Amino acid sequence: xxxxxxxxxxxxxxxxxxIRDQAKQANxxxxxxxxxxxxxxxxxxxxxxxxxxxPMLLRKFMHIDIAGxxxxxxxxxxxxxxVETPSFLSANLLASCLKFxxxxxxxxxxxxxxxNAGSSAGNLQIFQNDCFYESxxxxxxxxxxxxxxxxxxxxxxxxxPYGAFLFMRADNKGKFSKEETEILKVASxxxxxxxxxxxxxxxxxxxxxxxxxxxxxxxLNRRFCNLTAHQILWMMTRxxxxxxxxxxxxxxxxxxxxxCLHGIQQAFKNGTYTESxxxxxxxxxxxxxxxxxxxxxxxxxxxxxxxxxxxAIKLNQExxxxxxxxxTWLLLKGCVRKEISRKLAIGEHTVAEHIQDIFKYFSISSTxxxxxxxxx
Numbered sequence: 001x002x003x004x005x006x007x008x009x010x011x012x013x014x015x016x017x018x019i020r021d022q023a024k025q026a027n028x029x030x031x032x033x034x035x036x037x038x039x040x041x042x043x044x045x046x047x048x049x050x051x052x053x054x055p056m057l058l059r060k061f062m063h064i065d066i067a068g069x070x071x072x073x074x075x076x077x078x079x080x081x082x083v084e085t086p087s088f089l090s091a092n093l094l095a096s097c098l099k100f101x102x103x104x105x106x107x108x109x110x111x112x113x114x115x116n117a118g119s120s121a122g123n124l125q126i127f128q129n130d131c132f133y134e135s136x137x138x139x140x141x142x143x144x145x146x147x148x149x150x151x152x153x154x155x156x157x158x159x160x161p162y163g164a165f166l167f168m169r170a171d172n173k174g175k176f177s178k179e180e181t182e183i184l185k186v187a188s189x190x191x192x193x194x195x196x197x198x199x200x201x202x203x204x205x206x207x208x209x210x211x212x213x214x215x216x217x218x219x220l221n222r223r224f225c226n227l228t229a230h231q232i233l234w235m236m237t238r239x240x241x242x243x244x245x246x247x248x249x250x251x252x253x254x255x256x257x258x259x260c261l262h263g264i265q266q267a268f269k270n271g272t273y274t275e276s277x278x279x280x281x282x283x284x285x286x287x288x289x290x291x292x293x294x295x296x297x298x299x300x301x302x303x304x305x306x307x308x309x310x311x312a313i314k315l316n317q318e319x320x321x322x323x324x325x326x327x328t329w330l331l332l333k334g335c336v337r338k339e340i341s342r343k344l345a346i347g348e349h350t351v352a353e354h355i356q357d358i359f360k361y362f363s364i365s366s367t368x369x370x371x372x373x374x375x376x
Contacts (some may be wrong), residue, residue, distance in 0.1 A: 001273070004041060005073075007181070009017065009219070010043065010044050010193070011039065011043070011329070011333070011343070012254045012331070012343070013342065013343050016326060016343050016344060018259075018328075018344070019039065019042070019138060019200070020344075022189055022190055023035045023038065023190075023308060023322055026183055026186065028321070030061055030183055031322050032320065032321070032322055033057050033060055033061065033346055034183070034186055034187060034190060035322040035325050036057055036315055036325060037054060037057055037058075037187055037190050037191065037314050038190040039188055039308075039325070039326065039329045040053060040057075040194075040308055040312040041191050041192075041193040041194040042193040042197065043196075043200075044198070044203065045130060045199065045203060045306075045307035045309070046083070046282075047071075047194045048280075048281055049276050049308075049309050050241075050309075051069045051082060051194075051196040052082070052291075052309075053309050053312050054067075054165070054187070055067035055084070055165075055167070056313060056316070057312060057316050058167075058184075058187070058323075059277075060316060062180055062183075063146065063165045063173040064148075064169060064243075065168055065169040065173070065354070066083065066084055066088075066147065066166075066168045066169075067084050067166065067167050067168070068082060068083030068084065068087050068088065068165070068168075069081070069083075069164070069165050069166075069357035070161040070166070070189055072115045072163045072164070076111070076112040076113075076115045076116040076121050077112060078112075078163075079109050080234075082324065083166075084111070085145070085230075086231060086234040090365070093141050096136070096141050098143070100135055100136075103160075104330035107121065107127065107132070107135070107190075107191070108132070108153075109124075109127070114152060114154060115154050115162075115163060115164050116161055117154065117196070118156045119154055119155065119156040119157070119158070119188045119189055120152075120153075120154045120156075120185065120187055120188065121152065121153045121154070121181050121182075121185045121187075122151050122176065122194055123152055123154070123179040124151060125149075125151055125165075125175065127212075128149065137311070142168075145234045146170045146349055147168045149169050149170075149171070149173070149174070149175050149176060150166060150167070151167050151168075151176040151184065152164045152166055152167075153165040153184045153187065153235050154190055155188050155191045155195065156192070159283055162191075162192060162196075167184075168230040180213060191201065193289055195238075203307060203308065204306070205283065205304040205305060205306055205307065205308070206305060206306075206310045206375070207285060207302045207303070207304055211228045212226065212228040212229035212232045212301030212302065212303075213225070213226050213228075213229055213299070213301070214229045214298070214301070214302065215254060215296050215297070215298055215299070216232075216256065216259070216296060216299070218295055218299055220264070221256065222252065222269075223296055224282075225252050225256070229302070230255070230354075232284060233252070233255035233259055235279070235280075235281035235284075236258075236277055236279055236281070237255060237258050237259060237279075238280040238281055239281060249252070250295050259277070259286075260286065260288075260299055262275075263275055263286055263288045263299070264288060265287060267288035267290045267297045268290055269272070270290075271289075271290050272288060272290070273288040274287050276317050276364045281303075282303060282304060282305070283303075284302065284303050284304065285301070285302045286299060286300070286301055286305070287299075287300040287302075288300075305374070310375070311332060314374050315328060315374075318361075320358070320361065323344070323346075324357065324358050326344060327340055327354050327358060328358055328370070328374075330343065331370060332370065337351050337352060337355065339365075
């Protein structure tokens with residue numbers, strides 16, 4: 001599908017100025033990434049999609065082993081969660097965390113206290129002391145998965161909290177630096193747009209995640225399941241009524257049976273089977289293929305992501321200046337030269353020069369070529 005990204009009117013003159021002003025606080029490489037985050041956050045898609053992409057973008061200059069996000073309601077209570085490693089949301093881990101918090105107010109701030117403190121990054125780091133590293137909570141939860149350093153990034157627009165990221169990494173990658181903390185504070189401010197702007201429901205989609213793979217035999221024994229498959233299986237079992245559940249049903253084998261049992265049975269019977277599923281986290285395409293020699297069914301899981309997610313990932317691989325990155329986003333959105341000039345408050349001649357440089361960079365000669373290049 002080759003189509004322009006429709007993003008409503010959220011990427012306005014004032015919104016784009018806000019993104020540029022915030023991104024100026026970083027060096028050129030980081031400015032590019034922050035601009036990309038700002039454009040993604042203001043594109044009018046559901047925050048759940050944005051949350052999955054942001055760690056991918058930040059990893060271009062920051063070591064992150066595991067990332068997660070915890071949503072908050074108006075009062076600051078946790079209402080939803082996502083972690084790249086779903087087992088990190090186990091009931092045992094949650095109970096361990098609450099026990100550690102309740103042992104002393106000096107141990108760890110509560111989620112509500114944290115998100116209500118305002119837009120910030122790094123608050124949890126001051127609690128990572130001997131008390132934390134010597135606790136049963138650390139030894140039972142973080143140490144087994146080789147996590148030593150944790151930083152939080154609270155998203156708060158000054159009026160209400162929206163939630164907080166947790167970025168985690170191993171001991172050999174060192175503590176999160178002061179520079180990283182400052183950049184994450186900027187990202188926090190940019191991300192507030194993803195939560196407070198209305199959601200556009202008519203943005204085209206594309207299969208972005210297509211690496212989820214599960215192998216099962218006729219007895220439904222799991223032979224293989226990669227992390228992406230585990231993530232997608234976890235998401236497919238969420239509902240708006242029960243967006244997160246900390247229970248043993250989140251084990252991989254249970255998730256496979258919940259979401260894929262019918263498809264697996266059809267593949268064993270007919271050789272192949274394809275189905276799509278819509279849920280709280282979006283639309284998923286699942287393909288089943290029976291292999292007669294090994295007597296297993298391969299389950300390929302793909303998530304349909306809004307085009308702005310695909311665009312953010314693709315442009316994160318390119319070496320464009322922040323201004324040219326914004327112009328590329330606007331061109332793909334369908335904006336003409338005059339409109340881009342108005343939105344970015346720069347002359348039409350300057351915009352034309354940037355567009356020619358963008359075309360030269362991608363070895364193309366038109367906006368249509370750019371659409372084909374990025375969306376292929």
